[in-house]
Amino acid sequence: MFEAVAFYLFGALTIAMFLIVVSTKNILYSMSALAAGMIFISAFFFLLDAEFLGVVQIVVYTGAVMALYAFGMMFFDSTRDVKENIENPRAVFVLSGMIALLLVLMLGAPIVGANIEASQPTPENMGNAQAVGVVLFTKYLIPFEVAALMLLVAMIAGIILAGKKMDHSLTLMNEEDSNICDREYKKNKKEEQS
Amino acid sequence: MSAYIIETIIKVVVVMLVFSALAGFITYLERKVLAFMQRRLGPMYVGPYGLLQVLADGIKLFTKEDIVPSNANRPIFMIAPVISAATAFIAMAAIPFFPEFDLFGHTVRPIISDINVGLLFVLSVGAIGMYGPLLAGMSSGNKWSLLGAARATVQLLSFEVVSGLAILAPLMVIGSLSLIDINNYQHGGIFDWLVWTQPVAFLLFIIAGYAELNRTPFDLLEHEAEVVAGFATEYSGMRWGMFFIGEYANMITLAFLSALIFFGGFNDLWFIPGGIAILLKVMFFIFLFLWVRAAWPHIRPDQLMWLCWKVLMPIALVNILITGIVVMI
Incomplete structure (x- = not known):
């Protein structure tokens, strides 16, 4: 009974939050609602006794990914409404509706057929974190290592792209040295003149 | 089942009431300790030794006018302080405060929810607390608030x-994420405390903790001289008070975490029973917060980033590497 109440409560909350995300015109509302929806999703993991995944859901999606979105959004005016330019609203509605229906059918089919079973059941007397670790380092070792390599490549690329003249202070640099600042400076000057 | 639910609700209410009251009391302690260290008197007029100052401040906060600026994003502006205070108290759900004790023949476990990954839960909910200042700054419609939120x-x-990497090394030694297991690992007296085997991890954890609570050497979020009051510039009355309560509740959480992970938790210490031992340790950590505030000046934002990425993170990684090698041998 307890689980059912919690499941329906969090299900309704999650759907409401994601509905706000897609329907609102204010980016601040949609960002807050997305963050809240991510937290409500973690409740399902807790209900399924997968505490580790639930906590990871909170810390990765809400704590890190959404915070980076928020940091990016600080460069926009978050109080103004966004004007969306949809050419053909009917096509968008039909296409997204069809895709959603297809996804529900695909993911719901094994439940209707009642032939869903764990190919790798969790070993007894093993905690959540240990079970995840065992699976990661046995069955999914190669995807895990490949993902690690890709993250490393992405990190190096990010450092190279962003790290030009990182050891110099932008305020102490003279104009010719810093191309980025230079361009900004000229643009501002032009705007002032016009 | 219903007994369990009632017990949980009672625990939640007790934790909420005790720690909100304590948060108020710590502000009094903070002012007194700071005054002592700076050769002042601190609050003196309201009640004996200014003890009722807390009450006066509370009445002031509750009766102040609640102002929402006209350019602010109203719902988000109003919800931001609630996030700050709520996450601080939700994080306490997975902390075992005291050893088990019997009350009227019923064994009480002073932890609201004993989940397997308690430590991770506390850290991640603490990380969500960031949304308080963030949304406050973005919805206020004020540039100082926005700067505070960015910081x-x-x-x-x-x-x-840094705090995640620092805590990894002791976790590798213990092999469990449950705070109760971490506490039980150190049951053999003072020389079993993890601070002796993991001193570097402890220092990193406490420095990162201070930064996450925006306590003084790192309180760039609301640095008065630079960004007026940071994210809290536009807040008044009880909404500001909720930020305040959240910060002090987080302080208590960090004090309990440090005591549990590194200083033996609620195990008996010589002749001192466990419940009193952990209280003494928590009091010491709270005093350390105030002491640091009195002793250190602010640092600049670029110094903060330099400290984090170029000093603390490499040390944390080396610490993990050495711990890994030692554990493997």
Whole structure:
């Protein structure tokens, strides 16, 4: 009974939050609602006794990914409404509706057929974190290592792209040295003149 | 089942009431300790030794006018302080405060929810606390607030990395994420405390903790001289008070975490029973917060980032590497 109440409560909350995300015109509302929806999703993991995944859901999606979105959004005016330019609203509605229906059918089919079973059941007397670790380092070792390599490549690329003249202070640099600042400076000057 | 639910609700109410009251009392302690260290008197007029100052401040906060600026994003502006206070108290759900004790023939476990990954839960909910300052700053429609929010994001995200990496080394030694297991690992007296085997991890954890709580050497979020009051510039009355309660509740959480992970938790210490031992340790950590505030000046934002990414994170990684090698041998 307890689980059912919690499941329906969090299900309704999650759907409401994601509905706000897609329907609102204010980016601040949609960002807050997305963050809240991510937290409500973690409740399902807790209900399924997968505490580790639930906590990871909170810390990765809400704590890190959404915070980076928020940091990016600080460069926009978050109080103004966004004007969306949809050419053909009917096509968008039909296409997204069809895709959603297809996804529900695909993911719901094994439940209707009642032939869903764990190919790798969790070993007894093993905690959540240990079970995840065992699976990661046995069955999914190669995807895990490949993902690690890709993250490393992405990190190096990010450092190279962003790290030009990182050891110099932008305020102490003279104009010719810093191309980025230079361009900004000229643009501002032009705007002032016009 | 219903007994369990009632017990949980009672625990939640007790934790909420005790720690909100304590948060108020710590402000009194803070002012007194700071005054003592700076050769002042501190609050003196309201009640004996200014003890009722807390009450006066509370009445002031509750009766102040609640102002929402006209350019602010109203719902988000109003919900931001609630996030700040709520996450601080939700994080306490997985902390075992005291050893088990019997009350009227019923064994009480002073932890609201004993989940398997308690430590991770506390850290991650603490990380969500970042949304308080973040949304406050973005919805206020004020440039100082926005600057404060940007600093909040940068500072908290960066130091989460350090605190996560720092805590990894002791976890590798213990092999469990449950705070009760971590506590039981150190049951053999003072020389079993993890601070002796993991001193570097302890220092990193406490420095990162100070930064995440925006306590004084790192309180760039609401640095008066630079960004007026940071994210809290536009807040007044009880909404500001909720930020305040959240910060002090987080302080208590960090004090309990440090005591549990590194200083033996609620195990008996010589002749001192466990419940009193952990209280003494928590009091010491709270005093340390105030002491640091009196002793250190603010640092600049670029110094903070330098400290985080170029000093603390490499040390944390080396610490993990050495711990890994030692554990493997």
